Amino acid sequence: MNTRITIAQDSAEVPVFYLVDEHEHAEGASTPLGFWIYLMSDCLIFAVLFAIFGVLGGNYAAGPSPKDLFDLPLVAVNTSMLLLSSITYGFAMLTLEKGRIGATQIWLAVTALFGLAFVGIELSEFAHMIHEGATPQRSAFLSSFFTLVGTHGLHVSFGLVWMVTLMVQVAQHGLIEANRRRLMCLSMFWHFLDVIWIGVFTFVYLMGMLR
Amino acid sequence: MSADTHVVHADHAAGHGHDSLRSYLIGFGLSVVLTAIPFWLVMSGVLDSRKATALTIMVFAAAQIVVHMIFFLHMSARSENGWTMMALIFTLVIVGITLSGSLWVMYHLNVNMMPGHAMSQMP
Numbered sequence: 216m217n218t219r220i221t222i223a224q225d226s227a228e229v230p231v232f233y234l235v236d237e238h239e240h241a242e243g244a245s246t247p248l249g250f251w252i253y254l255m256s257d258c259l260i261f262a263v264l265f266a267i268f269g270v271l272g273g274n275y276a277a278g279p280s281p282k283d284l285f286d287l288p289l290v291a292v293n294t295s296m297l298l299l300s301s302i303t304y305g306f307a308m309l310t311l312e313k314g315r316i317g318a319t320q321i322w323l324a325v326t327a328l329f330g331l332a333f334v335g336i337e338l339s340e341f342a343h344m345i346h347e348g349a350t351p352q353r354s355a356f357l358s359s360f361f362t363l364v365g366t367h368g369l370h371v372s373f374g375l376v377w378m379v380t381l382m383v384q385v386a387q388h389g390l391i392e393a394n395r396r397r398l399m400c401l402s403m404f405w406h407f408l409d410v411i412w413i414g415v416f417t418f419v420y421l422m423g424m425l426r
Numbered sequence: 427m428s429a430d431t432h433v434v435h436a437d438h439a440a441g442h443g444h445d446s447l448r449s450y451l452i453g454f455g456l457s458v459v460l461t462a463i464p465f466w467l468v469m470s471g472v473l474d475s476r477k478a479t480a481l482t483i484m485v486f487a488a489a490q491i492v493v494h495m496i497f498f499l500h501m502s503a504r505s506e507n508g509w510t511m512m513a514l515i516f517t518l519v520i521v522g523i524t525l526s527g528s529l530w531v532m533y534h535l536n537v538n539m540m541p542g543h544a545m546s547q548m549p
Contacts, residue, residue, distance in 0.1 A: 224538045247506065247510075248509055248510060251506070251510045251513060252513050255514065255516075258521065259520060259521065259524070262521040262524050263524060265525065266525050266528035266529065267528075269528065269529050270528055270532040270533075286443065287465065287468065290465075291461075294465075296512055298454070298457055298461065300496055301454075301457075302450055302451075302453075302454040305450035305498065308446075309447055309522070312446070351530070379471055399499075406494060406498040407499070408494070409494060410491055410494045410499075413461075413490050413494070413549070414487065414491075416461075417464060417483055417486075417487035418487075421464055421483050422480055424468050424478045425468065425479055425480050
């Protein structure tokens with residue numbers, strides 16, 4: 216009796232309730248979507264920081280207010296730096312599609328220079344504020360300001376490190392499939408940071424001056 | 427007729443490239459305008475009402491974010507079979523709940539915790 220059951224089980228087609236074979240995935244085919252989901256999670260981080268700034272942005276603790284601290288022409292220059300770096304990265308992607316390695320490297324370098332100018336201007340602005348005593352410890356407004364704007368600046372800085380790394384990669388291995396994929400991800404990252412900056416200059420700097 | 431087909435063919439051969447250059451340039455132009463106007467509004471103080479200025483620059487910011495999404499990030503309902511759009515919509519819902527919820531709750535907390543209010547209740 217026992218043996219008969221075993222035999223029956225062996226000979227019968229074992230039912231499968233799940234996908235046995237991994238169907239074909241081209242290497243890196245899911246990277247763009249995965250990276251996009253990472254960007255969305257990053258977006259949530261910034262949303263929370265914006266919410267914090269929205270709640271605490273008016274608490275000056277009798278300290279300096281946005282009107283005493285912000286220099287709108289400088290912010291306008293900074294904004295144009297980031298916007299220009301966005302379009303030059305776009306040009307890098309266009310030359311990448313045509314496979315022109317030299318032009319791609321030049322556009323990446325130009326983008327990195329604009330990004331560096333952005334970080335430099337922002338750091339000098341921070342240094343100026345801290346020199347005037349407007350440190351993150353001064354008031355809740357300044358704590359949330361430095362956290363929000365600093366986090367964005369940190370993202371741009373890491374983007375620059377990434378960009379230099381990719382320029383070295385492209386110089387060493389050329390425009391291979393993997394490098395194209397990486398440059399595409401950095402492109403999304405870079406444009407995404409520009410989108411976040413729209414929120415920063417509108418809600419922090421411009422609205423700050425209106426408070 | 428032959429010129430027409432030639433143009434179509436050239437466009438197809440150049441493929442994505444031509445379209446993209448135009449899309450980047452349009453996006454850049456729109457962004458410059460959408461950035462310059464809010465800065466001008468605030469720096470010159472053209473609008474008398476602060477509330478009106480604030481609302482206007484918020485509308486400009488929203489418009490510019492959409493411009494960046496379409497022309498720089500190349501968002502469309504079709505990319506990745508619509509999954510990027512789904513992820514974006516989901517994120518926007520969460521962001522909306524987080525922002526409006528925080529601001530709403532904390533505003534009312536602030537109003538009810540005002541020192542003046544507390545003092546008036548004191549004997």
